[in-house]
Each structure stands twice: as structure tokens, then as C-alpha cells.
Amino acid sequence: MGGPLGAIIGRCPVAAASGGNEDGRIGGDGGIIRHNRKCRDLVFLIIFIAFWVAMIVNSSFGFNQGNPLRLMYGLDYKGNICGNRHADPDLRELEVRYWLNPNQVYQSGLKNSQFDLADAKSICLMECPIPSEDGINWVCDYPEGDIRLSVDDWIDRDYDYYEYLTTETRNSSLQLQGPCYPVIFPSVNVYWSCQFIARASNVSLKQWQQMGGVDIDENIMIDKTIHRAINSPSAVLKRYMADIWKAGPVLVVCGGILPLFLSIIWLLMIRHFVAGMTWITVILFNALVISVAMLYYRKAGWIGSDALSVVIGESDPYVHISGREINHLHVVAVLMTIVMIISFLSSIAIVRRLLIATSVLKVAAKVIGEVQALIIFPILPYVILAIFYVFWFSAALHLFSSGQILKNDCNVNCCSFDLKSNKVNCDNCCGYSIHYTPHIGISILFHVFGCYWATQFIIACSSTVIAGSVASYYWARGEISQEIPFLPVFSSMKRLLRYNLGSVALGSLIVSIVEWVRFILEALRRRIRHGDPAPVTCIEKLMSTSSQCCLGCIDWTIKSVNRNAYIMIAITGKGFNRASAIATGLIVNNILRIGKVNVIGDVILYLGKLCVSLFCALFAFLMLDTHKYKSAHNKISSPLFPVLVSWGLGYVVATLFFAVVEMSIDTIILSFCQDAEEHQGTAQYAPPLLMATLDGQGEMQRLTQGS
16 A cells, blocks of 8 residues: 555544654644645646537537538428528428429439439428329429419418419429429328328329320339438438437426436435335336336337327328337337346345345445535536536537538439529539538537546546545544534535546546447447448357457446545545555455445445436336327427437436445445554444444454455
8 A cells, every 4th residue: 555544534543643754644633634735637637628628619610500400301402491491482381391293203212313312303391282182283383483472372372373374384394394293192291201102193193194294103112212211320310319409398307307306315315214225226226127118118019009100290091101210119129128137137136135235325324414415515516517418419419410501413314494594494403412521520429529528527526525525524533523624515625626626537538538439349340240241150249249348347447446536536635546546455455345345335326326317218208208299390200319318317417416325335435444454454433333334243354354
């Protein structure tokens, strides 16, 4: 250990007699509160500040260039976003994209076709048109030029001004060159795009043929072409991001308010009802896992009749249109089944160890009772984190939608009537698409990394403050009560802000980098697997699984070391590296003494955090299952992303509050180990409850002897 730490972290009588040494450690009149400290790891604090400046600049790019409407609605042939009030014409109520020419849709689906669906002529409507039952309906282009109709009148006429056309424009329309086009196929609103159903109306088709219209392809290809475009991976990802946007109130309630309430309730129950909390936590965890799994089964269509519908509004009951989102729900339902089985078996395995966890939680409850400000302290980092997440999610949506709308480069021949020039134009055949440059992808990745680092930094700051407060409680037990700071939490916050922010920035950066490396390696592994058609051998599968397990173990180890390092930073005021070495030495020297007790306590706390987050996910499911999110503009494409985000936010909030118990236990145990090492195996500053927990029925003697 390089010498006793009592002169730094406590009032060890031996150290007190020496008065001090060259390391600046003071004894009898020093202690944890007043011994000399100095700023540590300043370089990493500067890096963290520079990172935040870069985050703000990066986000400002998204706010300037992005438009979240692009995530939900498509583009018309002019490059306007449907539903955009600033478009020409005003499209604020016209949100559904409709392809006017069915033959262009058919051609874009042919193999080796140079004509893409993005180049097919599309306009924005309020709802998808349906064929007439006794004649033929028309959908005409936006009124302009010689068509003296306002957009509102055009909408009131069901987009039909065929009767106002001249002989020339009528002949052009019969050649499928516009400005009016026949409604031959029924269509339904699938995620704000009119999905054609390859079932032509016999009445409309016959009327079209009698009028001398050109042949219209009735192939199933017009159905499949639009279906493929709507269900492409990029389109689905955009809809998932739009789901987060539309489910904002759900995230506020289930990712912010609800976990705050549940976490405080859990802390109060630990304080006043600790004996039964371990059993309640295990039983509640299993019940919540089963409930969430059943809801995924329900939305996937495997239970009941409330499966996810991809159609917005009414649809033909005889036509089944599925989406990639339903397949994702099937996968998640299977994964939740595996989690449900594992959680049930694990609960059975730890039943016999729950009494040990109860004893450990009693120690934490005693600390919370003595330093009562710890219960409400996490509200401060919670508020900071909430403000950060509001900013981050808003910037993320704008960054994700910040691609440029550019005209496509196509080599096709097509003609359409231009109302402004009042003639058929064969040169303007290419449509518009949203193009994402590589720097946008880098900006998004940087933004995601920034979210993880900032979250880890705020959690680390909270943990360090809690550790400092609990250390004050432990090392003052042998003295008069005035030795405990009047406001230990505020004193610990002051030390953090003044001396230790650089060390916390370094620790949170290490965890973030390890997690990011895992993410990148997993993404590369998936890309290589999908890009290589060769079958995967057993050895390759074993190597892949082993590498993932190793990275997971490294990640868990670093998080554990970091947590203990924050404790020693709060206690000793050392830099991150030195504090990590001290904490690791204490743990290695006392692994038999603290191993079983600490592991079981961590398991129960982890299950508690999962209970809070799973309850948030369950409540998010129930909120998303209401009529508000099943129809019209607020209809979500899938509950998957909002539920997962609610789960993640709930887990982060629970981590902030559960750190009160978690860090209390770890701080007291590490302080106990150091106390025992400095006093020949007998801790002098340990609270009686802790001594009773570790020394019950001769446990202390057996562990000390290593038997």
C-alpha cells in the first residue's frame, strides 16, 4: 500500500502521533475534510471542456441544417417535404406522398432499370385517393399557371380539375403525362406514403380504356416496389427516430418523472423497510420481465388481436400489409423470452444468499439515516442530466435529418406537362432525394459518443460526492459528533468542484472509450458477416463469442475499478491513476473478506435498477397503447424505440439514485478494509452494525484467515 492512509483518510492514532510527513499528509488535526489537497488530472478537465465546445458547435450544425419532418414524411417531385408549411405551395396539411403515374412505379421496380422510385412523379396529399365505384377519379398536379385554383379549392375538389383542362392537356393526361392522372389502383396510407395495391378497379380501368388512355401495367410489381422503398433499412431507421420525436411526452413521463418517483420510493423503503426489500426486489423484477415480454408478444401479434398495424387510418381488411418493424418486434419478443428464463433461474440460484444482501443493505440504511441529505442529493445531478438530455435529443433529431435535398442524377426519358410553361417538358425527369455526406455520419457518431461520456461524467460526479459524504461518516465514528461536517454532502461537492473534476473526467472517458470500442467492433463484425457469403464455421463462431465475452469482462472490470477509484479520490484527494491503484490494492488484499458480501449486494442493487427501468418500459408500453399514438399524426411506427429509450433513461435515473446505496456500501467496505489493515486486522472506526454484519457467527475470523 506504500504506507498507511490513516493520516489522510482518518484519525489513526499512530498517524496522529507522527503529526505529518513529506507527502503533505497530516494526522491529528487533519482528517478527510481538512487535509491538504490539490487539483488533479487538469489535462483531462481541459479536454472535457474542449469536448463540450465541440458538442455545441456540432449541435449548432444540426439545428441549422436539419428538419425533423424529413424523418416522417417523403419528398414530392419538386423536392418539397410533405407537411412543410414553408414549401411552394404551402403543404402544411398535405402530408401523404402519392405517386401519380403507376407506369413509372412499375418501371422503377424492374431489374436493371435506370428509373428509380425517387424519380417517379409524386405529390403531397391529405389522404390516399381511392378509385371511383362508377367511373374514374382524377388526381391532378398542384394548381399553377393557367389553372386558376387556390390550393384550398384544389383540396376541396379532391385534387381534381380535369374538367378545366384544354384539349391539349386532356390528351396529355391520357398519355399519362399530366397534369391529371387517373386513379386506377386503390392505395392505403402506410407511414405517410400511399402503398399501391395491385388490384386495379375494373370500372375505372374500363372507363380509362374507353377514353383512349395508354395501357397501364397491372403487375404486382407496383405493389412490391413501393413496399420495398417503405421498408428499406434507412426508411425504418428514420421512422424509429421520428417515433422518439412523436413520443416525447412518453419519454418525459416514463424516462424522467416516473423513474425519479420510483427511485426515491425505493430509497425510502431501504431506509425504513430494509428487511423485506431484497425479496420484494427479486419478486418484482421477475414479474416485470414477464409483463414486458408479454406486451412484446402482444404487439408482435403472437398473443391477442392487438398486433402492430403499419397502415395509418382505415385499410382494406382483406389486404395484409406488414412491415420490417413487425419482424423487429418478433426478434425482441424472442430475446425477452430468453431474458425471462435466465432471470427466473438466476433468482432461484441467489435465494440462499439474500440474507447476506439484507445485512449489507442494513449498513447502507444506517448511513442514509445518519446523513439524510443523501436521499435528496441525487435530484441535483438528475436535473442537470434532464437538461442535458433535452438538449441532446433535440440536437440528435436535427443532426439525423440534416442531409441535403439534391436533385437526382438519372439517365431516363420521360415527359410531363409543365403548367408554368404550358407545354410538355421531357427534360425534367429526375426527382429529389436526401443525400447524407460522410461528415454527417461522423457528426452523429460524435454526438452519440458525447452523450455517453457526459452521462458517465455526471454519474461519476454524483458517485464521488456520495463517497466523500459517506467517508466523512465512517472516519468520524471514533470522535465526537462535531467531527462530522454539518453538511457533509455540500462539503463533498465543494471538494469535487475544487479538486477532482479532472480525475472524474478521466475515469468517465476511459469507460466511454471501452464502450465505444465494443460498439465499433460489434458493428464491424456484423458488416463482415453480412458481406461474406461463406458459411460461418464453429471456430469462427467460438472466436467471435469469446471476443465479445472478453470485451464484456474488460468493460465490467473497468467500471468496477472506476467506481472504487472514485471512492479513493473522494477519500484521499489523489489523482485517478493513484486512486485506482490504492483501491485495487485494498480489494486484492481483502478479496476473501469483501467478495461474497459485496457481490450479492451489487446483484440486488442491479436488480433494483432493472426493476425501475422495466417498470418505466411497462408504463411506456401502456401509454403508447392509447388511441393518441395509434392514429393520425402521432401514430408511431413501432413501440420498440420509445420503450427502449424509456428503459434506458429509467436505468440512468435509477443509477443516479441507487448510487446512494451502492456507493455507501462500497465506501464503507473499502474504509473498513483500510481501517483493519492499519490496526492489525481489527477495524477501530467501523460502525457496530458493520462489525456485526461481517463478524456474525465467526465469519470475520474465518475470512481473515483465508479459510
